[in-house]
Amino acid sequence: MRNRYMVTILSVAMVVCSCGKGGYDIEESVTDVSKQINALDTENLLIGKSSNIYVYGERLYIVDTKSSDWILYVFDTKSGKYLGSALKPGPSPYEISIPGALGVDATTHNAQMFDYGQNRIVTFNVDSILADSKKDIYTLRNLNMSGFPDSYVYVNDSTGFGRLIIPDGRDSYSQTICHYNAVTGDIKKFNTSEAVGEGNRSTVSVSPDGKMIVEACRTQDLIVLYDAEGNPVKEIKGDSYEPVADKTMSYFTGAAVTDNHILAAYSGKKANKGFYGDRILVFDFDGNYIRTLKLGIEIRKMAYSQGTDNLYISSPDSIQFGILSIREIEGLTK
Numbered sequence: 001m002r003n004r005y006m007v008t009i010l011s012v013a014m015v016v017c018s019c020g021k022g023g024y025d026i027e028e029s030v031t032d033v034s035k036q037i038n039a040l041d042t043e044n045l046l047i048g049k050s051s052n053i054y055v056y057g058e059r060l061y062i063v064d065t066k067s068s069d070w071i072l073y074v075f076d077t078k079s080g081k082y083l084g085s086a087l088k089p090g091p092s093p094y095e096i097s098i099p100g101a102l103g104v105d106a107t108t109h110n111a112q113m114f115d116y117g118q119n120r121i122v123t124f125n126v127d128s129i130l131a132d133s134k135k136d137i138y139t140l141r142n143l144n145m146s147g148f149p150d151s152y153v154y155v156n157d158s159t160g161f162g163r164l165i166i167p168d169g170r171d172s173y174s175q176t177i178c179h180y181n182a183v184t185g186d187i188k189k190f191n192t193s194e195a196v197g198e199g200n201r202s203t204v205s206v207s208p209d210g211k212m213i214v215e216a217c218r219t220q221d222l223i224v225l226y227d228a229e230g231n232p233v234k235e236i237k238g239d240s241y242e243p244v245a246d247k248t249m250s251y252f253t254g255a256a257v258t259d260n261h262i263l264a265a266y267s268g269k270k271a272n273k274g275f276y277g278d279r280i281l282v283f284d285f286d287g288n289y290i291r292t293l294k295l296g297i298e299i300r301k302m303a304y305s306q307g308t309d310n311l312y313i314s315s316p317d318s319i320q321f322g323i324l325s326i327r328e329i330e331g332l333t334k
Contacts, residue, residue: 008282024238024289026266026281029207033324034296040075040321043082047073053314056301057106057156059083059126060312062321063113063285066101070101074130075179077305080323082128087113089138094137096122101162103154103182112140112154112182119143121182141185149180149187153206158183161213162204176206177215178281179230190230195222195237200245205255205262210305212285215265216252219245222266223252225287240268256302256311258326261290265299276316277301280333291331297322 018090040060046081047064054061055077062073070085075103077092087096097117104111109126145167152162162200177190192212213226221238236253250271255264260285263276276298278322282290297317304311304326313322325333 008302016120020299024236024280024281025293026238026268026289026292028265028289029291030294030309031090031291032296033292034294035045036328037297037319037322038294039319040312040323041080041082042073042321045073045082045085048321049300049316049320051301051314051320053101053301053303053312054102054104054105054154055305055312058305058307059104059106059109059241060303060305061102061104064100069184071099072126072129074126077308077310086129086133088127088133088175091118093118093139096137096241099241100150100152103152103157103160106156107306110157112157114143114149114152117147119145123297132181140182144185144332147187149178150175151202151204152180153204154182155206155210161206161215163202164189175200175202177213177226177230187195190228191227193224193226193232193235193242195235195243196220196224197243197245199247201247203254205257207257208259208304212257214255214257214262214264216255217245218250218253219247221251223255223262223266223287225262225285236283236289247271250275250277254299256304258308258309258311258332259283261326261332263293263302265302274298293324293329295322295324299312 037314048066050066052063061076073086074083074084096115100114100116102113121140122137122139127177128135147166149162150165154160158181163175166174181189201218202215215224221240223236225234250267253265264281266281267274267277297315303315309327311324
């Protein structure tokens with residue numbers, strides 16, 4: 001049952017924003033970018049809809065979380081070239097039972113992956129397993145199942161940020177944002193913003209320099225910005241913000257951070273009517289609303305490529321993996 005739920009500092013002068021409702025109007029400035037989204041050429045690869053995407057350095061990584069074939073697919077971000085596939089699903093020490101978050105060193109291509117089925121973090125070299133799928137993967141450490149990270153974003157081998165999931169034994173869990181050291185297993189809980197209601201569900205994103213952590217709340221119309229030490233420095237409240245979480249609602253379903261902007265996938269609907277966001281709200285680093293990007297497709301996951309200034313999108317819609325050039329959107333250039 002547990003497996004089911006496994007699925008530097010910013011300026012101290014920044015003041016936590018406690019603005020009330022009506023912080024921004026998402027219909028104030030809408031840009032239709034649906035015709036600017038290009039499909040990633042997956043060369044007829046059979047990649048499932050339940051896939052997560054990551055960008056590290058000049059590579060795009062796709063992790064098929066429910067694959068019966070390959071789990072990991074690798075592409076070059078500059079050329080779009082498919083570089084290969086690796087990792088098989090299964091219960092053996094050399095397989096991945098339930099794939100979780102992936103982290104890759106952009107220089108060495110040494111990687112970490114969470115395996116929630118075997119309650120562990122594994123490590124391997126991407127180039128080695130692409131060249132020879134029989135190359136070993138090794139268990140870096142076992143997970144403490146009384147509390148483990150989810151929605152995890154890798155910064156380096158010993159630094160990452162995510163949600164700390166604490167199962168309550170009743171088919172549910174509590175969460176808080178945390179710093180996690182994958183090598184030692186040390187967890188440092190963030191100082192939770194007072195605006196975040198009990199029972200809220202969130203996703204986490206990190207700025208390219210690793211100094212700003214973004215909590216995008218699904219069950220509240222709220223985004224919270226933290227510094228790397230875990231202190232809240234800004235709250236972005238939408239028109240529908242309430243201090244209590246509403247688990248029937250789906251507000252922000254993911255985020256990505258560019259060099260200058262926060263991109264947050266927004267639904268604003270009942271979860272059973274539209275769980276995934278179909279538009280992106282753009283904010284600057286001071287929390288000011290810039291504009292709304294209308295995509296025309298639902299957004300399952302997003303990943304930003306600093307080298308190409310592209311936003312990669314995984315979607316359950318007709319374009320499974322889309323590429324949106326940020327530099328081609330007026331007003332969002334570096």
